[in-house]
Amino acid sequence: MSNKKVKLNILGLSYSQTQSGAYALVLAEEEGERRIPIIIGGVEAQSIAIKLEGLEPPRPLTHDLFLNFSKSFEIEIQEVVIYKLEEGIFYSELVCKRGDEILHIDSRTSDAVALALRFECPIYTYEDIIEKAGIVLDFENKEEQPVKKTSASKPVSIEKYKEKSTEELKRLLQEAIEGEDYERASEIRDEINSREE
Numbered sequence: 001m002s003n004k005k006v007k008l009n010i011l012g013l014s015y016s017q018t019q020s021g022a023y024a025l026v027l028a029e030e031e032g033e034r035r036i037p038i039i040i041g042g043v044e045a046q047s048i049a050i051k052l053e054g055l056e057p058p059r060p061l062t063h064d065l066f067l068n069f070s071k072s073f074e075i076e077i078q079e080v081v082i083y084k085l086e087e088g089i090f091y092s093e094l095v096c097k098r099g100d101e102i103l104h105i106d107s108r109t110s111d112a113v114a115l116a117l118r119f120e121c122p123i124y125t126y127e128d129i130i131e132k133a134g135i136v137l138d139f140e141n142k143e144e145q146p147v148k149k150t151s152a153s154k155p156v157s158i159e160k161y162k163e164k165s166t167e168e169l170k171r172l173l174q175e176a177i178e179g180e181d182y183e184r185a186s187e188i189r190d191e192i193n194s195r196e197e
Contacts (some may be wrong), residue, residue: 003126003127003128004126005081005124005125005126005127006029006030006031006032006124006125006126006127006130007029007030007031007122007123008027008028008029008030008036008082008123008125008126009027009028009029009030009123010025010027010028010048010052010054010095010113010117010123011026011027011028011035011076012026013025013026013045013048013049015053016027016039017184017187018187019039021041021042022039022040022041022042022045023039023040023041023045023112024038024039024040025037025038025040025045025048025109025110026038026178027113027123027125029130029134033136034130034134034135034136034137035134035135036125036129036130036133036134036135037135038109038110040088040109040110041110042144044110044113044114045110045113046112047061047062047063048113048114048160051063051114051117051118052117063111063115063118064115064118066115067115067118067156068119070096070119073098074099074137074157075096075097075098075103076096076098076119076121077094077095077096077115077116077119077121078095078096078097078098078121079080079095079103079116079121079122079123079124080092080093080094080107080112080113080115080116080121080122080123080124080128081093081095081123081124081125082109082123082124082125082129083125083126083129084129085129085132085133086141090109090129090133091106091109092106092107092108092109092112093105093107093112094107094112094115096140097194118137119160135189161187161188161191162191165186166192166195169188169191169192170192172184172188173188173189173192176188
């Protein structure tokens, strides 16, 4: 399998049902149906949401400060690349340009996405990462379990799903995906995967 780059768009943010004060950032491949839910903190979610909504805070937020600082020194972010997925953590880098020099700077994915919005640069990942982490929506055959890939996070059994049978979980997974509740779908998918391992 070729490990080609896949362009991602920001689909949206939803409040995390599992972690208090956390949010699910949902990225979608531009040329396909796969979605990647990434759990991020409240501060980063606010920074992303403000930019998505086109709001201007009265004073620059940290990511706005980074933008102003970079532009003052003629550094541009050309692209953001989510290059690794390990034990449920996504690793990203900023590909920056200063004159003729290209620099690669390590970044948390939430910060990288917040900066991509401000620099208006594209976000990419690799085919093997979206294969592992992506949820695929299967609209063709609603009777079957939706196509899903292995978990993007460590399989940890969640109390509310422990008592349910695998068949019930598969039905709940289908409902969550059809309702575009990707955070819940991710939890259920993790529970199913932990049982299958």
